[in-house]
Each structure stands twice: as C-alpha cells, then as structure tokens.
Amino acid sequence: MTIRRVVPDIRTGDLRQSREFYGLLGFEEVMNQGWVMTLASPSNPTAQITFVTGDASAAVQPEMSIEVDDVDAVHAAVVASGAEIVHPLQDEPWGVRRFFVLDPNGRVVNVLSHP
Numbered sequence: 001m002t003i004r005r006v007v008p009d010i011r012t013g014d015l016r017q018s019r020e021f022y023g024l025l026g027f028e029e030v031m032n033q034g035w036v037m038t039l040a041s042p043s044n045p046t047a048q049i050t051f052v053t054g055d056a057s058a059a060v061q062p063e064m065s066i067e068v069d070d071v072d073a074v075h076a077a078v079v080a081s082g083a084e085i086v087h088p089l090q091d092e093p094w095g096v097r098r099f100f101v102l103d104p105n106g107r108v109v110n111v112l113s114h115p
Contacts, residue, residue, distance in 0.1 A: 001068055001069065001070060001073060001074060002068065002069040003066060003067070003068055004046070004067040004068065004069065005046040005048060005065075005066075005067045006064065006065070006066050006067075007038070007048045007049065007050050007064065007065045007066075007067075008049055008050070008063070008064055009050045009051075009052050009061065009062045009063055009064055009065055009110065010049060010050065010051050010052070011051075011052055011053075011061060012051045012052065012053060013053065015032070015037045015051055015053065018037070018039075018051045019037065019039060019051075022039050022049060023039075026041060026042070026043075027039035027040060027041060027049060028040060028041075028042055030045075030048070033056070033094055035052065035053050035054055035055070035056055036050060036051070036052050036053070036055075036056075037050070037051045038050045038051075039051075050065060056092075056093075056094075057087075057090070057092060058086075058087040058100060059087075060086050060087060060100060060108050061108065062100055062108045062109060062110035063107045063108055063109070064107065064108075064109050064110065065109075065110040065111075065112060066109060066110070066111050066112070067112050067113065067114070068111060068112070068113055069113065070113060071089070071097050071098065071099070071111055071112055071113035072089070072097075072113075074111055075089045075099050075111070078099075078101050078111070083101050083102065083103075084101065084102040085099055085100070085101055086100045086101065086102055086108060087099055087100035087110075091115070095114060095115070096112045096113065096114055096115075097112065097113050097114075097115055098110055098111060098112035098113075099111055
C-alpha cells in the first residue's frame with residue numbers, strides 16, 4: 001500500500017477567514033466545493049490543510065484524511081481488523097472513493113483514493 005498524503009481536516013464556520021489566515025503562511029487554495037476547501041503549499045503540493053463546514057454525504061466529520069493508492073484493499077484490511085467503520089465505502093460525486101473509520105483514540109479518519 002502506498003500513502004500519497006495525510007491531511008488534517010479542520011472544522012470551520014468560515015472558509016474565507018481560514019483561507020485568508022493560512023494564506024499568510026503561504027498556503028494557496030487548490031480545491032473548494034463550498035463546504036470543503038483544501039489549501040496547499042505551492043512549493044510542496046502534498047503539504048495540505050482541509051477546512052470543512054459540514055460533510056456533504058456523511059453524518060460525521062473526519063479529523064484527518066489519508067489518501068492511499070488502493071482504498072478497497074485498505075478497507076478490507078480495516079474491516080478484517082474489527083475497527084469501527086462510521087461511514088461506508090462509497091464513490092462520492094466529487095471524484096473520490098472513501099470510507100471513515102474510528103482510530104483507537106476515537107478520532108474519525110477519512111481514507112480515500114482518487115480513481
């Protein structure tokens with residue numbers, strides 16, 4: 001399995017304010033769906049922060065996203081381990097395949113791939 005990136009998911013009530021603040025630190029907007037926005041470093045595109053006002057298809061919000069090369073294989077391993085899936089594996093309309101799992105600390109982790 002290859003991990004492509006790990007991104008903190010920060011809850012916010014104001015995407016604009018978050019973009020402006022983190023812009024001061026050198027981050028630039030690379031994706032904005034209106035409810036979720038990702039900022040990245042122009043010199044290191046995998047250095048990213050995601051801001052979420054609410055999730056479009058899940059009842060819970062993740063605190064971290066991990067992009068992997070094969071989300072189906074990771075899902076199978078996580079299910080076999082007995083970890084709690086809190087959002088099912090599914091294809092999302094914005095072009096990712098993902099699921100959410102609880103880590104041992106009770107944190108919601110979004111595991112995803114771009115098909």
